[in-house]
Amino acid sequence: MRAETQRDILHRFFALRQAQTTTLAPELYRQRADVYTDPKRLTAEVEALFRGRPLLVALSGDLPSTGDYVTTEAAGVPLLLVRGEDAVVRGFLNICRHRGGRVASGRGQPGRAFKCPYHSWAYDLNGDLLGQPMARDAFAGIDRAELGLIPVPVAERFGLIVARLGGDEPIDVAGCLDGLGPELADYGFEDYRFFDERTGVVEANWKLAHDTFLESYHIFSLHRESLGPDMLSTPFVAEFFGPHARGVVMRREVTRLLERDESEWELRPLASIFYMLFPCAVINMPMTGHAELWEFYPEPGSPHRTRVTAKFYVPRAPADDRERGFWDANVRYTMRVVFDEDLAQQEDIHRSLRTGLLPEVIYGRNEPALIHHHRQVELALNGDGHARG
Ligand code: FES
Ligand SMILES: [Fe+2]
Structure with a gap:
């Protein structure tokens, strides 16, 4: 992130703090509770959000060398991403013909x-079928050339790997990031190294699981004993880029910057910077210096179950056990906070919403990224979202 952007965010933070407020949405938002529980709604979301538009599926650092592959799953679709001998990333359904x-796997x-x-x-790395051992004439009559892995459109830019689960037009990564590309490119995700991956299925709608990353209002309460002593619930500094958003949550220590010259202001060690990449990925850049990619996909057919995947990347491969231990402790801590505090809360909420007895939930003006995301989902469902990319 450019120094100018960092200073701008810090200025906005201090101004909001001075005024004892936070980034506010123009108005609060009343959301029907059944958007989280209705199976028909989920079917429409899968079609509008997951099948037809580009999805962030990996960071370039997942495939540092030619010949590398990584498997992943997006909205229940198993994917195989491969960096070919020509260094180009290709994507296939990870499904044998x-x-x-x-x-x-892996x-x-x-x-x-x-x-x-x-x-x-x-x-082979291009998805072409090389052989069918022990089969002799069993598949005679079918041309092997027809039996390659089924390709999916993939594009790599700004250190991100983006795929689409349908259609075959090329993906315009810059267009679909709505101006956020260069800022993300500054992090150099191609140089980060994959460290660990954790997956869990939670008993809550995918939007509920994702909602936990969209506001910091809850930190002082839900995370009172974990993040609360270090992080500030408010002010939350939010900015929007098309359907995406950047949200910055500051550490308490940030006020020390006021004693320093602005030329020394550096945001990263004093904040968690979240990029909410529509529809369901979050890149979190915490102050510890690693990167996290979070994905929230509904389990196939279920508005009631979500596969949450967290991938952790480190700025360079750990040099020794001490460094490995440091990053391991970070992974464990993050998983404990997110799964035991955030997602446990969302599972309770989901059970409550399934009763059908609460007609609506209310997003406050102090939860602007939450409101933004839900508005964008509505726009996409009503056929009026961002159709680019
Ligand atoms: S299913 Fe893959 S070889 Fe039979
Ligand atoms: Fe949280």
């Missing part, structure tokens, strides 16, 4: 080929 097995280098564990059909 024989009978649907997963041809790869991440790494596949060696000579991806080999489906079920009957060992083998595919």
